[in-house]
Amino acid sequence: MELQKTTSGEYTLYIPSMDETYHSRNGAISESKHVFLKEGMDRTSGNIRILEVGFGTGLNALLTAQHAEASNRKVHFHTLEPFQVPFNLVEKIGYEELETEAGLFNAIHRAEWESQVKLNENFTILKTTQKLEYVKLESNSYDVIYFDAFAPKKQPELWSLDIFQKLYDATKPGGVLTTYSAAGQLKRDLISRRCKRLTDLRCYLA
Numbered sequence: 418m419e420l421q422k423t424t425s426g427e428y429t430l431y432i433p434s435m436d437e438t439y440h441s442r443n444g445a446i447s448e449s450k451h452v453f454l455k456e457g458m459d460r461t462s463g464n465i466r467i468l469e470v471g472f473g474t475g476l477n478a479l480l481t482a483q484h485a486e487a488s489n490r491k492v493h494f495h496t497l498e499p500f501q502v503p504f505n506l507v508e509k510i511g512y513e514e515l516e517t518e519a520g521l522f523n524a525i526h527r528a529e530w531e532s533q534v535k536l537n538e539n540f541t542i543l544k545t546t547q548k549l550e551y552v553k554l555e556s557n558s559y560d561v562i563y564f565d566a567f568a569p570k571k572q573p574e575l576w577s578l579d580i581f582q583k584l585y586d587a588t589k590p591g592g593v594l595t596t597y598s599a600a601g602q603l604k605r606d607l608i609s610r611r612c613k614r615l616t617d618l619r620c621y622l623a
């Protein structure tokens with residue numbers, strides 16, 4: 418893994434063997450705010466439970482924690498990450514400069530895995546090392562799903578109907594799944610008769 422500068426000036430991580438980045442090459446922060454906060458969290462109200470697929474650098478977690486505080490909401494943030502980014506690399510990306518509460522980014526990364534950790538009045542995090550394919554998710558329990566896996570072409574096994582069905586089952590009625598991918602096959606699958614139930618799930622594709 419190596420640092421890569423986006424066209425907006427901030428950094429993301431790049432995996433040469435996959436030719437894949439952790440965020441949009443056009444801007445990590447703008448992508449996170451638009452796709453996950455605006456099209457995800459902001460489409461719900463009150464206190465919520467969020468499931469994130471892919472904790473990665475912790476950028477979505479940090480921005481969500483800050484948004485929760487700014488909007489005076491309580492968020493329980495469950496994030497999955499089977500392949501942790503070494504903290505010495507995370508530190509170099511510079512996202513802690515976005516902090517509105519000193520030490521929050523560090524606290525998110527230092528939070529013990531597999532434990533619910535309350536970081537402040539508005540944000541509790543649970544980090545799980547299990548893969549999405551194998552993790553057991555409580556049904557009807559999440560208001561918002563941040564689907565931030567690597568791209569469909571790089572990780573097709575995570576973009577299957579079975580996986581979306583699993584996420585649908587874990588989502589509360591009226592919940593939101595949001596992702597950055599505009600992959601045509603995903604859109605076709607979601608509206609196909611084979612996954613009719615998924616048409617109830619609001620899926621915002623950029």
Ligand SMILES: C[S@@+](CC[C@H](N)C(=O)[O-])C[C@H]1O[C@@H](n2cnc3c(N)ncnc32)[C@H](O)[C@@H]1O
Nearest residue numbers: 439471472473474475476477500548549565567
């Ligand atoms: C696009 S990056 C996520 C970026 C992250 N949300 C952030 O704010 O930096 C995709 C993440 O999915 C993780 N991942 C890969 N396979 C996974 C799996 N089977 N289940 C859950 N997460 C997985 C990767 O390790 C990677 O951290």
